[in-house]
Amino acid sequence: MFFTKPANDTIKKTQQLPHPKVDSSKTQTDIPAKPKVVWDQTPKRSIPQQYYEPTDESTDEPKFRINIEGGYSYRTTEVSGNVPADFKSYMEKLKSGYNIAVNFTYFFGEEYGICFNYSRFMTSNSIDGVVIYNKTTGSILGVGKMEDNIAISLYGVGLAQRKILSESILLYASGVLGLATYFDDGKLLNIPVEIDGSGFALSGLVGLDFKLGPDWAFGLDISYLLGTVSNFKVNGKSVNLGKESLNRFDFNIGLKYFFY
Numbered sequence: 233m234f235f236t237k238p239a240n241d242t243i244k245k246t247q248q249l250p251h252p253k254v255d256s257s258k259t260q261t262d263i264p265a266k267p268k269v270v271w272d273q274t275p276k277r278s279i280p281q282q283y284y285e286p287t288d289e290s291t292d293e294p295k296f297r298i299n300i301e302g303g304y305s306y307r308t309t310e311v312s313g314n315v316p317a318d319f320k321s322y323m324e325k326l327k328s329g330y331n332i333a334v335n336f337t338y339f340f341g342e343e344y345g346i347c348f349n350y351s352r353f354m355t356s357n358s359i360d361g362v363v364i365y366n367k368t369t370g371s372i373l374g375v376g377k378m379e380d381n382i383a384i385s386l387y388g389v390g391l392a393q394r395k396i397l398s399e400s401i402l403l404y405a406s407g408v409l410g411l412a413t414y415f416d417d418g419k420l421l422n423i424p425v426e427i428d429g430s431g432f433a434l435s436g437l438v439g440l441d442f443k444l445g446p447d448w449a450f451g452l453d454i455s456y457l458l459g460t461v462s463n464f465k466v467n468g469k470s471v472n473l474g475k476e477s478l479n480r481f482d483f484n485i486g487l488k489y490f491f492y
Contacts, residue, residue: 293342293396294447294490297404299335301451301486304328305353309477322359326380329355331482337392337406347392349408349435351457353384353480364421376421384478385413386433386457402441404453409434412478414461427466433459433478441488449488456481 307327315323331353339345358379365372388410395403412433418425439453459478464471 293339293394294492295339295345296491297335297337297339297345297394298489299333299337299451299486301335301453301484302330302332303482303484305331305355305480305482307353307355307477307480309479322357322378325357326355326382329353329382331484333482333484333486335406339392339394343393343395345392345394347390347406347408349386349388349390349406349410351386351435351455351482353457353482354382356381362421374421377419378421379419381417383415383417384480385415386435386459387411387413388433388435390435400443402443402449403438404441404451405436405438407434407436412457412459412461414464414476414478425467427464427473429461429464429473429476431459431461431463431478433457439484447490449490451486451488453484453486454481455484 305328307329309327311320311323311327331351333349333351335347335349337345337347356379358377360377362376362378363372364374386408388408390406390408390410392404392406394405397403410433412431414427414429414431416425416427418427435455435457437453437455439451441449441451443449457478457480461476461478462474464473464476466473
């Protein structure tokens with residue numbers, strides 16, 4: 233005999249099979265986990281960053297410079313053709329002399345500054361046996377000594393520039409405009425004769441400072457003064473003596489002091 237199983241009986245038994253056990257310790261990798269949004273509750277940490285200090289364009293070089301110097305001077309003016317031949321040599325010697333100068337400079341930047349300058353040129357000469365005579369009659373008016381003691385001063389203000397060539401060498405240059413004064417404390421036949429005048433003048437300078445330390449330096453420079461004087465007084469009275477050229481070269485050595 234053949235027996236058949238009802239279809240519903242197979243389904244029933246299949247449904248009654250126990251569910252397979254799942255090991256919770258094992259991670260299922262076949263199903264990708266859904267990403268979760270997690271809010272970071274930790275305090276914010278500062279991230280180290282490169283920080284640059286603002287640069288100051290001002291220089292580390294001292295802002296103030298005081299210069300005291302002196303040296304040889306030579307006036308470049310030609311001796312007037314109106315001077316008698318016997319006195320040309322005398323006048324030529326008055327073209328050479330010496331000078332002293334004081335300069336104060338304030339630098340408002342690394343290179344440029346404003347300067348205040350005072351300089352004084354001095355020269356002198358004398359000759360004995362000078363004869364003064366009347367051109368009209370030819371008679372002798374007197375015999376004696378002639379003497380000149382000339383001083384030319386400049387009071388000026390201008391601009392200055394420095395250039396750092398190395399740790400110990402600085403290049404310095406300046407241009408100055410100011411008032412020039414002329415004074416001659418002379419004698420003619422032993423009679424005092426004072427001649428004074430004034431005018432405007434320009435002066436340009438270039439030189440080198442050799443540092444002896446952080447505050448001191450030794451310097452060499454050359455300068456040229458350009459100017460004229462026309463308003464003269466002789467023993468306090470205005471006299472027309474024409475124009476006197478003040479043009480000259482100065483070759484100086486000096487000591488410089490720097491500070492902030």
